[in-house]
Amino acid sequence: MIHLVTKTHLRTLETAARTAQEQAGQVRTEIERERGRHVKELFAAVARTERAERETADVRHTALLLQIALEDATVELTERAERAETAAFAAHWDEEVARAEARLLREELSEARKPGRSVYLLRHYGEPCMIYRSRADACADTATHGIPADAPWAAAGEQPASQAEWRLSLFTYDAASKGFRCEFVPAPVAVGGAA
Known part of the structure; x- marks a missing residue:
């Protein structure tokens, strides 16, 4: 089959091709613009994720320091309470022993x-x-x-x-x-x- 192409038809094809190329250029530009926007959003999302991970690490570190400080304070307060309790018991015990010894000494002195x-x-x-x-x-x-x-x-x-x-x-x-x-x-x- 033979197809005859006339100048008019050729001009129409050239115009259509130019229009198609212009549209393709516009689509490429739009694609590049969308790609750039997506890349920016991706970088922003990565930056937000990294920032969130750093903040989470900082919060974990702070929480660990607080837990250690709380444990140290608990140990110190427990030790202080035990020392105070021991001192109170010793003072009470010493007082009781001193009373008993004084009573025995008075009895011995009275007897002597x-x-x-x-x-x-x-x-x-x-x-x-x-x-x-x-x-x-x-x-x-x-x-x-x-x-x-x-x-x-x-x-x-x-x-x-x-x-x-x-x-x-x-x-x-x-x-x-x-x-x-x-x-x-x-x-x-x-x-x-x-x-």
């Missing part, structure tokens, strides 16, 4: 103030160490100071108390003077280097 009652004072180089109700108690306890409980005690003689390593002195209550009078008790004899 009966005429003829005696107490024994253990001295180390003249310095008082302990007071005992009886000679047996004193002798039994001197073992803690290196003196055997059954060690014989010898007379102190003229030696000053400050020169005797250990000396046991007897004090007897004297109702007339309302006090205790010292009576002579012998000093211990050295046993194996300990006296």
Whole structure:
């Protein structure tokens, strides 16, 4: 089949082709404009996502710091409360113990103030160490100071108390003077280097 193309028809085709090219150019321009808008929106969305991720990380970090601070404060407050509770208990306990000891001391003093009652004072180089109700108690306890409980005690003689390593002195209550009078008790004899 032969198709004849006339000049008019050719001009019409050329006009149509130009129009089609112009329309194609306009469509390309529109596509580029839309592509640019989409790229900008994509970059904006990526930037918003990154910013949100940074803010989320900052919030997580801040939350972690707050949690650590809260845990530290909780530990510190718990320790302070325990120390305060322990101190309060100790103070109460000390008060109770002190009352009990004071009561026992008053009873012992009252008992010791009966005429003829005696107490024994253990001295180390003249310095008082302990007071005992009886000679047996004193002798039994001197073992803690290196003196055997059954060690014989010898007379102190003229030696000053400050020169005797250990000396046991007897004090007897004297109702007339309302006090205790010292009576002579012998000093211990050295046993194996300990006296």
